[in-house]
Amino acid sequence: MRLDHLTITDYRNIAAAELTPDPGLTVLCGANGQGKTNLLESIWMLTGGKSFRGSKDAELIRRGEAFSVLDARFEGRGREQTLRLTVGGRDTRRPGRSGRLNGTDYARAGAMAGAFTAVVFEPNHxxxxxxxxxxxxxxxxxxxxxxxxxxxxxxxxxxxxxxxxxxxxxxxxxxxxxxxxxxxxxxxxxxxxxxxxxxxxxxxxxxxxxxxxxxxxxxxxxxxxxxxxxxxxxxxxxxxxxxxxxxxxxxxxxxxxxxxxxxxxxxxxxxxxxxxxxxxxxGSQGQQRSAVLAMKLAEAAMAGELLEEEPVMLLDDVLSELDDDRQTYLLTRIGKNQTFVTTCDTAAFARTNGKIVIVEGGRVRE
Ligand SMILES: Nc1ncnc2c1ncn2[C@@H]1O[C@H](COP(=O)(O)OP(=O)(O)OP(=O)(O)O)[C@@H](O)[C@H]1O
Ligand SMILES: [Mg+2]
Missing domain, CATH: 1.20.1050.90 (RecF/RecN/SMC, N-terminal domain)
Structure with missing residues (x-):
């Protein structure tokens, strides 16, 4: 599974953004509250229209706007696919989460689950x-x-x-x-x-x-x-x-x-x-975090084996509390899965072989 391109419109604090991720590792950098988790969450939404923070429709749509739209191009099952996910506000003609997968409309985004697969690590885990x-x-x-x-x-x-x-x-x-x-x-x-x-x-x-x-x-x-x-x-x-x-x-x-x-x-x-x-x-904080991460990576590997397709890995805030060696492992690890990591460390570019994407005030800069 590989996300090739994502266009975001009015999702959370992101008004308009284009993302062309690395096939291996993409590092989303930025200070607190800039939109890194929002960007990661928008990728997770492609798995079936659910937020990993369990948010309601109105929370996902950029304040003051009627719709959120995510347009993705990805490689899955050996072919290029397209997926559009729309979240409509309560007063719109199409409220709730709907989508379009390879040209077919889905009234419920949940019905598209399984087309784009990912595993997420977030601090609640x-x-x-x-x-x-x-x-x-x-x-x-x-x-x-x-x-x-x-x-x-x-x-x-x-x-x-x-x-x-x-x-x-x-x-x-x-x-x-x-x-x-x-x-x-x-x-x-x-x-x-x-x-x-x-x-x-x-x-x-x-x-x-x-x-x-x-x-x-x-x-x-x-x-x-x-x-x-x-x-x-x-x-x-x-x-x-x-x-x-x-x-x-x-x-x-x-x-x-x-x-x-x-x-x-x-x-x-x-x-x-x-x-x-x-x-x-x-376990210390870092050890507990490492243990959850090891389990999540194993979960992804098992899903990959069974579905014969490696899911995309989304790692939110995984680096905090980890020592330099453990951070470096994650910032240079190119496993079989396409991976996204968020970090507040603006000097991360010096320590990663992945693609750096800067997230600032809801804008995404590659
Ligand atoms: N529906 C929305 N409309 C506009 N802005 C929103 C919406 N939902 C969330 N936000 C804003 O998005 C920002 C938070 O973004 P996000 O959680 O992605 O930050 P972050 O970069 O991950 O920060 P941290 O490093 O602290 O985790 C907040 O400032 C919040 O007000
Ligand atoms: Mg965050």
């Missing part, structure tokens, strides 16, 4: 290491949903049964036929839960070594990253479903007392260790 297990499960779920439609189906079924089982556990004593109902839920939970666990085990089996290798490179071999799946029940078992069924049976009394579900993939976690110590507790 640090919660992957710093935050609770939900963030790490979401990371796995998002990646797996994009790769396997079957995973999304299993996840939805599973979530629905968990809701139903929670309701039952809460009112068990007063529900007629509660025991049979619970048994039916357990059977379903085992079926879909085991599917989820097998997908997660498979994904982490590939992601963990790739992330470890990235981390080793980022830290110039000084530190070691390890990702460890903490499954709800043994996944080493030849039949994870049996192991999960056993665990559910063993916990049934405790669940009845608690009044909600205590075991299953919805409570799983991934342990992140740096030099054998939990990164969440013992």
């Amino acid at each position: 640090l919660s992957l290491v710093k935050g609770g297990p939900e963030g790490r499960r979401r990371f796995l779920d998002t990646a797996l949903c994009q790769l396997y439609p079957g995973y999304l189906a299993a996840l939805r079924r599973y979530a629905r049964i968990i809701t139903q089982k929670n309701a039952l556990l809460k009112s068990y004593e007063i529900t007629p036929g509660a025991a049979q109902l619970l048994e039916a839920f357990q059977t379903e939970l085992v079926k879909y839960g085991a599917q989820i666990m097998i997908y997660r085990r498979g994904y982490l089996g590939n992601l963990a070594p790739a992330a470890a290798k990235n981390y080793e490179e980022i830290s110039s071999g000084a530190e070691r990253l390890e990702l460890r799946y903490l499954p709800a029940a043994s996944v080493e078992d030849p039949h994870p479903a049996d192991a999960l069924a056993e665990k559910l049976a063993a916990m049934e009394q405790a669940e009845l007392r608690a009044g909600y579900c205590l075991v299953g993939p919805h409570r799983e976690d991934v342990e992140i260790l740096i030099n054998d110590q939990p990164a969440r507790v013992f």
